[in-house]
Amino acid sequence: MINQKAIVIRDGLEKQIDLQYLSPGDIVKLKPGLIVPADLRILESLNLKVDNSLLTGEPEPQERVLECTNEKSALESKNLAFLGTTVVQGYGKGIVISIGDNTLLGCITRLTTLVSKSKSLFELEISRLVKVVLLISISTGIFFFSISLMIGYTITIDMQMTVGIVIGIIPEGLMIFLLSSLIISWRKMKKQNILVKDLKYIESLGSISCICSDKTGTLTENKMTVVGLWYDLQSRDVHNFEDQNLVENLGYSPMDNTFKFLQYCGTLSNSAKWNFLPSNDCLYDNYGNYLPTQQVEKITERYKENYITTSPREWPVLRGDASEIALIRFFQPIYDVDALRGKYPIMLRYGIRVEIPFRSPDKFGVTLHEPVDFGGIENIKKCLMFMKGAPEEVWKRCEFILIDGIAERINENYYEEFKNANHLYASSGKRVIGMAMMWLPEEDYDSEYAFLPIRNEGPNFPLTGLTFIGLCALEDPPKHKVREAVEKCQQAGIKVIMITGDQPLTATAIAREVSIVTSKQTANEISEEKDIDLYLALNNSDAIIIHGEELSKIVEQDKNLPLRNNV
Incomplete structure (x- = not known):
C-alpha cells in the first residue's frame, strides 16, 4: 500500500501533504520505512538504499546515488527512485519527475490491463457444458430429421420438428440459474467478511488445496498486550499499571533500577506515537500552511487532556506496529511517554535521527540518545544506546547483564537463566522482545561526534559489548472461531x-x-x-x-x- 502522505520541502519549509497534491518539481524527503510517493531523481543521498523487489524482483536493497549509472535504462540507473519502492536504509531527498499513471509503476499497471486473462475454472466448465449440450441437440435434431424424411413427412414439417427439438434440448435458463447460485454464494461469503471481486472466481475457491496464512492480524487479533517481564533473573506476570493503589499486586516495582532501563528502552527505542488530534486539519492554518512545531505541540496537549482520565488501552495511536504500540500502552501509566521522550531525546546529526530502524534480516533496532542525566545512575552525561529486537540476536551482542541496576559480566549460568525464560514465554505462544543498552565511552564518542548509523561498511559506533536489560513478553490472542x-x-x-x-x-x-x-x-x-x-x-x-x-x-x-x- 502506498503512503497516503508525503514529506515535501516547499518555500524552505518541511510539510506533510496528501499524495493528490504532489506535483512534478516538488522536493521529497526520504527516510527508512517510507514508500517512495512518486518517481524521483535523487538530489541528496546518505547511504540511501531502496527495495526494488516490487518492480524488478531483486531481493537485495539497491543503492541510490546522485550520478546517473545507466544512460540506456532508467530502471537500472541508481539516481532514480520509483513509486512503490520502499526506503530500507539511509536518508535522502529527491525531486518529483513523474506522478500517477506517468510513473513506472503506473505504466506497468496499464500494461497488465492489456494482457489477455486466462479463463477461470468456472468459465472452462461452462464452455465445455455448452459444447456438449450443443452437440447433443444438433445430433438429436439431425437424427429425427432423417427419420422423419424416411417416414415420408414433408421438409417443412421436418424442419419445424427439428428446430423444436434443438431448442427444447438447449437449457435456456441455465445461465440465469448459475448466476443466481453464484450471487447466493457471494452473499453468504460477504456475511463471513469475505469479499469476492469477480463472481466467476467463487467456483475456483472450491478447488483450493492449500492456504498460506499470515499469523499476526489474520489468525490472531493483532491486539498485543504486555503480559510478562524478565529482569534481575526473575520472570514476572504483569498487567497495565492503571491503579497506583495496586502496586503490591503488579509482580514488579516501577522503582527497580533495572525496570527503569527496561522502561527507557521500551519507550525511547520505539516509533509508536500517540495521536490525540481529531483530524489532520488541526495542523494547518486558514491558508493551508503547516503550523509551526511549537503551536502543534500546544494543540496536541490541549486535546490530550481529554484522554488523561481514560485507560491508555483506549488512547489513539498515530503509527507503530502492534508490538511497539503494546509497549507504550504498558509504560504510559508509569511515566508519560511523550514527557520521557522529551526528557531523553534521540540524538540528531545533520538534522537526521541517529538510529538503525528495525529490519527483518537484522532482527533488531537501535537508537542513540543525547548525553543527559538518566536518573542519577552512574556513568551519566554519556551517550546512551538502546537496542531492541529478537532475544537471541540481542543477547549475542551483549557482554554484560543488568542485575539490580549493576552491570555484571555474562557467564554460563546467566545464559541458562535467559534461555529458560525465553523458552518459557515463547513456548506458551508469547512474542518475546529482548532489550539491551550501552553507555558509549566519553573519550571516543563525545557530544560532537559525527554518528553515522547507516553506511555500506556498517555504523561508525559499536553494536557489540552491550549490557542486557531483560525480556518483555507480549500476547496476541487468536481470533474468535x-x-x-x-x-x-x-x-x-x-x-x-x-x-x-x-x-x-x-x-x-x-x-x-x-x-x-x-x-x-x-x-x-x-x-x-x-x-x-x-x-x-x-x-x-x-x-x-x-x-x-x-x-x-x-x-x-x-x-x-x-x-x-x-x-
Whole structure:
C-alpha cells in the first residue's frame, strides 16, 4: 500500500501533504520505512538504499546515488527512485519527475490491463457444458430429421420438428440459474467478511488445496498486550499499571533500577506515537500552511487532556506496529511517554535521527540518545544506546547483564537463566522482545561526534559489548472461531500453512492453539530429542517448523515437503 502522505520541502519549509497534491518539481524527503510517493531523481543521498523487489524482483536493497549509472535504462540507473519502492536504509531527498499513471509503476499497471486473462475454472466448465449440450441437440435434431424424411413427412414439417427439438434440448435458463447460485454464494461469503471481486472466481475457491496464512492480524487479533517481564533473573506476570493503589499486586516495582532501563528502552527505542488530534486539519492554518512545531505541540496537549482520565488501552495511536504500540500502552501509566521522550531525546546529526530502524534480516533496532542525566545512575552525561529486537540476536551482542541496576559480566549460568525464560514465554505462544543498552565511552564518542548509523561498511559506533536489560513478553490472542475455521479446512482436505516472523517456539505454540499443528511432537522436536535427521523424524510426525533460512535448502531437496506436512 502506498503512503497516503508525503514529506515535501516547499518555500524552505518541511510539510506533510496528501499524495493528490504532489506535483512534478516538488522536493521529497526520504527516510527508512517510507514508500517512495512518486518517481524521483535523487538530489541528496546518505547511504540511501531502496527495495526494488516490487518492480524488478531483486531481493537485495539497491543503492541510490546522485550520478546517473545507466544512460540506456532508467530502471537500472541508481539516481532514480520509483513509486512503490520502499526506503530500507539511509536518508535522502529527491525531486518529483513523474506522478500517477506517468510513473513506472503506473505504466506497468496499464500494461497488465492489456494482457489477455486466462479463463477461470468456472468459465472452462461452462464452455465445455455448452459444447456438449450443443452437440447433443444438433445430433438429436439431425437424427429425427432423417427419420422423419424416411417416414415420408414433408421438409417443412421436418424442419419445424427439428428446430423444436434443438431448442427444447438447449437449457435456456441455465445461465440465469448459475448466476443466481453464484450471487447466493457471494452473499453468504460477504456475511463471513469475505469479499469476492469477480463472481466467476467463487467456483475456483472450491478447488483450493492449500492456504498460506499470515499469523499476526489474520489468525490472531493483532491486539498485543504486555503480559510478562524478565529482569534481575526473575520472570514476572504483569498487567497495565492503571491503579497506583495496586502496586503490591503488579509482580514488579516501577522503582527497580533495572525496570527503569527496561522502561527507557521500551519507550525511547520505539516509533509508536500517540495521536490525540481529531483530524489532520488541526495542523494547518486558514491558508493551508503547516503550523509551526511549537503551536502543534500546544494543540496536541490541549486535546490530550481529554484522554488523561481514560485507560491508555483506549488512547489513539498515530503509527507503530502492534508490538511497539503494546509497549507504550504498558509504560504510559508509569511515566508519560511523550514527557520521557522529551526528557531523553534521540540524538540528531545533520538534522537526521541517529538510529538503525528495525529490519527483518537484522532482527533488531537501535537508537542513540543525547548525553543527559538518566536518573542519577552512574556513568551519566554519556551517550546512551538502546537496542531492541529478537532475544537471541540481542543477547549475542551483549557482554554484560543488568542485575539490580549493576552491570555484571555474562557467564554460563546467566545464559541458562535467559534461555529458560525465553523458552518459557515463547513456548506458551508469547512474542518475546529482548532489550539491551550501552553507555558509549566519553573519550571516543563525545557530544560532537559525527554518528553515522547507516553506511555500506556498517555504523561508525559499536553494536557489540552491550549490557542486557531483560525480556518483555507480549500476547496476541487468536481470533474468535479461527480454530474452528482451520479444523473445517482440514476436514475438507485443505492444507493450512502459517507464515510468521516469530521465533520457532512461539510459532509452534500458536500453531497448536489454532489446530494447524495437531501432532504431539513436531518433526523438529523429535529430531532434537533423538538427535536424528529431520527427514527421518518426519516418519513419526506430520508437522514441521521451517525457518526462513532453511526453507530454500529444504525446498531444493524436496519441493513437496511443505505441502505434505503441517507447517
